[in-house]
Amino acid sequence: MPKKRTEKKTFRLGEFLIERCIQGVALISLLFICLIFVFVFREAFPLFTGQAKEPVAQADVGASETYGEEPGAALTVDHPELEQKQEPFKARHLLAKEWQPVSLNPKYGLLPLLWGSLKVTLVALLLAGPIGIFAALYTSSFAPRWAREGMKPVIEILAGFPSVVIGFFALVILASLLQRFFGFQYRLNAFTGGLAMAFAVIPIIYTVSEDALAAIPKTLTEASLALGATKWETALFVVLPAATPGIFAAVLLGFGRAFGETMIVLMATGNAAILTASLTDPVRTLSATIGAEMAEVVFGDIHYRVLFFIGALLFIISFGLNAIAEFFVRNRLMKRFKGI
Amino acid sequence: MTRSKGLVGRLVVGFTGACAFLSVAAVVWIMATIIWGGHTHLTWAFISQVPSEGMTEGGVFPAIVGTFFLVVIMSLVGVPVGTITAIYLSEYVGRQSKMAQVIRFAVNTLAGIPAIVFGLFGLGFFVQFSGNSLDKIFYHGALHWAQPNILWASLTMALLTLPVVIVSVEEAIKTVPQDLREASLALGATRWQTIRKVVLPGSMGGILTGAILAVSRGAGEVAPILFTGAAYFLPQLPHRFTDQFMELGYHVFIMTTQSTDVEKTLPIQYATTLVLLLLTFTLNFSAIALRARIRRRRVAA
Numbered sequence: 020m021p022k023k024r025t026e027k028k029t030f031r032l033g034e035f036l037i038e039r040c041i042q043g044v045a046l047i048s049l050l051f052i053c054l055i056f057v058f059v060f061r062e063a064f065p066l067f068t069g070q071a072k073e074p075v076a077q078a079d080v081g082a083s084e085t086y087g088e089e090p091g092a093a094l095t096v097d098h099p100e101l102e103q104k105q106e107p108f109k110a111r112h113l114l115a116k117e118w119q120p121v122s123l124n125p126k127y128g129l130l131p132l133l134w135g136s137l138k139v140t141l142v143a144l145l146l147a148g149p150i151g152i153f154a155a156l157y158t159s160s161f162a163p164r165w166a167r168e169g170m171k172p173v174i175e176i177l178a179g180f181p182s183v184v185i186g187f188f189a190l191v192i193l194a195s196l197l198q199r200f201f202g203f204q205y206r207l208n209a210f211t212g213g214l215a216m217a218f219a220v221i222p223i224i225y226t227v228s229e230d231a232l233a234a235i236p237k238t239l240t241e242a243s244l245a246l247g248a249t250k251w252e253t254a255l256f257v258v259l260p261a262a263t264p265g266i267f268a269a270v271l272l273g274f275g276r277a278f279g280e281t282m283i284v285l286m287a288t289g290n291a292a293i294l295t296a297s298l299t300d301p302v303r304t305l306s307a308t309i310g311a312e313m314a315e316v317v318f319g320d321i322h323y324r325v326l327f328f329i330g331a332l333l334f335i336i337s338f339g340l341n342a343i344a345e346f347f348v349r350n351r352l353m354k355r356f357k358g359i
Numbered sequence: 360m361t362r363s364k365g366l367v368g369r370l371v372v373g374f375t376g377a378c379a380f381l382s383v384a385a386v387v388w389i390m391a392t393i394i395w396g397g398h399t400h401l402t403w404a405f406i407s408q409v410p411s412e413g414m415t416e417g418g419v420f421p422a423i424v425g426t427f428f429l430v431v432i433m434s435l436v437g438v439p440v441g442t443i444t445a446i447y448l449s450e451y452v453g454r455q456s457k458m459a460q461v462i463r464f465a466v467n468t469l470a471g472i473p474a475i476v477f478g479l480f481g482l483g484f485f486v487q488f489s490g491n492s493l494d495k496i497f498y499h500g501a502l503h504w505a506q507p508n509i510l511w512a513s514l515t516m517a518l519l520t521l522p523v524v525i526v527s528v529e530e531a532i533k534t535v536p537q538d539l540r541e542a543s544l545a546l547g548a549t550r551w552q553t554i555r556k557v558v559l560p561g562s563m564g565g566i567l568t569g570a571i572l573a574v575s576r577g578a579g580e581v582a583p584i585l586f587t588g589a590a591y592f593l594p595q596l597p598h599r600f601t602d603q604f605m606e607l608g609y610h611v612f613i614m615t616t617q618s619t620d621v622e623k624t625l626p627i628q629y630a631t632t633l634v635l636l637l638l639t640f641t642l643n644f645s646a647i648a649l650r651a652r653i654r655r656r657r658v659a660a
Binding site for chain 2 (some may be wrong): 031033034037038041042044045046047049050051052054055058059061062075082092131149150151152153156157158160161162166170173175176177179181182183185186187188190191192194212218221249250251252255272278279280281282285286306309310313314316326327330333334337338340341342344345359
C-alpha cells in the first residue's frame with residue numbers, strides 16, 4: 020500500500036525566514052511614516068508645553084513673566100546677541116498677524132504665512148484646475164487617437180520638470196513678462212508664484228481626472244449616445260458628472276501639491292510676510308518660510324520649533340488631503356459603479 | 360473622429376482642446392526658453408570645470424558629481440527596499456488583506472508628503488537623532504555624523520523616492536503572467552524560488568524604470584537636501600559619507616537667489632538649469648519609453 024501523502028503544507032524554515040524578512044522590509048514605509056510624524060512633532064511639541072524659550076540669559080527670564088516653566092531649562096543656549104527681555108512663548112502667539120522671527124522682539128504669527136500659502140494655492144488651482152480637468156475631458160472624449168496617445172508622455176514630462184526649473188523659469192522669464200503685461204507693482208508676487216505653481220499642478224489634476232474619466236463604464240456613454248445625445252452632450256452631462264468624485268480627488272491632490280511645494284514659491288513669490296488682500300502683492304508661504312529660514316536658526320530655540328511646527332502643519336494637511344482623496348476615489352467612485 | 364454638430368458642440372470641443380493644447384504648450388515653452396537661453400554657455404568646459412571667481416565664472420563639475428553621488432547612494436538604498444516592498448504587496452499578501460491596505464496607505468501618504476517636510480525629518484531624525492547617537496557611541500560625542508552630509512541627504516531622498524520605485528515595480532510584477540507562476544509552483548518550486556527565478560527576471564524592466572524615475576525625481580528635488588547636506592560651494596569633491604556636497608538643483612537655486620551678481624551670472628544660471636533639465640528629461644523619457652515597451656508586452660501576453 021502506498022504511503023498516504025499528507026495534504027498539509029510542509030514547513031520550510033528558509034521560506035519562512037525569507038517571508039519574514041520581506042515583510043519586515045515592506046513595513047519600512049509604515050515605520051517611516053510614523054517616524055516622520057514623531058520626529059517632526061517632537062521638535063515642535065515644546066512650544067505647547069511652555070518649555071520652549073528664546074536662548075536668553077537666566078537673569079532676564081526671571082524678570083519676565085514666567086508661565087509655569089522652570090527658568091533656564093536644558094534648552095537654554097548662551098547667545099549673547101539674543102539677550103533681551105521678552106515674555107515667554109505661548110501658543111497663542113502663533114495666531115498673531117506678524118511674522119518677524121529675527122528681530123529684537125520676535126513675532127511668530129503664522130497668519131500671514133498661511134494666508135500667503137492660500138493665495139498662491141488658490142491662484143494655482145484656479146488656473147490649473149479647469150485646464151487640467153478639461154484637457155483630461157478632451158483626451159478621454161474627443162481627441163483623435165494620436166492626440167490621446169501623445170498627451171500622456173507630454174504631461175509626464177511636465178510632471179518630471181524639477182521644481183527649481185519651474186521656479187527658475189518663473190523668476191527669470193515669467194515674472195518680467197507678467198509685470199510688463201499687467202503692470203504689476205512688484206515683479207515677484209502671489210499671482211506670478213501661483214501661475215508658476217499651476218505648471219506643477221496641471222500634471223496631477225490631469226492624470227487623476229483622466230483616470231477617473233477613463234474609469235466611467237462604456238455602457239453609460241453608449242446609453243447616452245443611443246438616446247440621441249451628441250458626443251459633447253454625453254461628455255459634459257454624462258461622463259463629467261459621473262466622474263465627479265475622482266475629479267474632486269484630483270483637485271484635492273493638486274491643492275496638497277501646491278500647498279506643500281517649496282522651491283517654486285521660494286523663488287517666485289517675493290517672500291514678504293504681509294497680510295494683504297491683493298493677489299499682486301508679494302507673499303511668503305508656509306513652506307517657503309521653512310526653506311528660507313531653517314538654515315539660519317539656532318537648534319532648539321523658539322524659531323527652530325516654530326518652523327518644525329509649520330512642517331507638522333504641512334504634514335497634517337497633506338495627510339488629511341490624501342486620506343480624503345483616497346476615500347473619494349476608492350469608496351464613492353467604486354461604489355457608484357458597482358451597481359452598474 | 361468628432362462628429363459634434365452645432366456651434367455649442369464645436370465650442371466645447373474647441374475649448375477642451377485648447378486646454379489640452381495649453382498644457383502641451385507650457386512644456387514646449389519652458390523647454391524652449393531654457394534651451395535657447397542656455398545652449399551657448401553649455402560647453403564641455405562648463406561641465407568639466409569648477410566654479411571660480413566667487414561663483415561668477417567657471418562650470419558646474421562639482422555639482423554634477425555631487426548629484427551623481429547623491430542619486431547613487433539613494434538608489435542603492437531605495438531601489439532594493441522599494442522592490443522588496445512591491446514583491447511583498449503583490450506576491451505575499453492578497454489585495455484585500457489588512458496588511459496590504461495598511462502598507463499601501465503608508466506608501467500613498469509617503470508620496471503625498473511635501474518635500475520640505477522630508478527635509479525637516481532628515482534634519483530631525485538623521486542629522487540630529489541618528490547623527491548624535493552615532494557620535495555618542497563611536498566618537499565619545501565628537502562631531503562627525505551630527506551635521507548635514509551626503510549620506511543623510513541621500514537617505515532622506517531615498518525615503519522621498521520610495522513610492523516611485525514601489526509603484527513602478529508593482530506594475531511590472533503584474534505583467535508577469537499568472538500561468539508562469541503556477542507552472543513554476545506546480546513543478547515543485549517554492550514561493551521564494553518562483554519569485555527569484557520567474558517573477559523577478561520578468562519584472563527587471565519595471566525595476567529599472569522605477570530606478571530611473573526615482574533618480575530623475577531625486578536629482579530634481581531640492582527642498583529635502585536644503586538642510587541635510589547640500590553646500591553652497593566646496594573646494595573639493597565629496598569623498599566620505601560625512602562630507603557635504605554641491606548639487607545641481609541647489610546650485611540653480613542659490614545662483615538665482617543668492618548670487619553676488621545675478622545679472623552677470625545669468626548665462627551660468629541658464630546653463631545649469633539646462634544641464635538639470637536635460638538630465639531629468641533624458642531620464643524621464645527613457646523611463647516612459649521603457650514602460651511603453653513593458654505595457655506592449657503585457658498586451659501581447
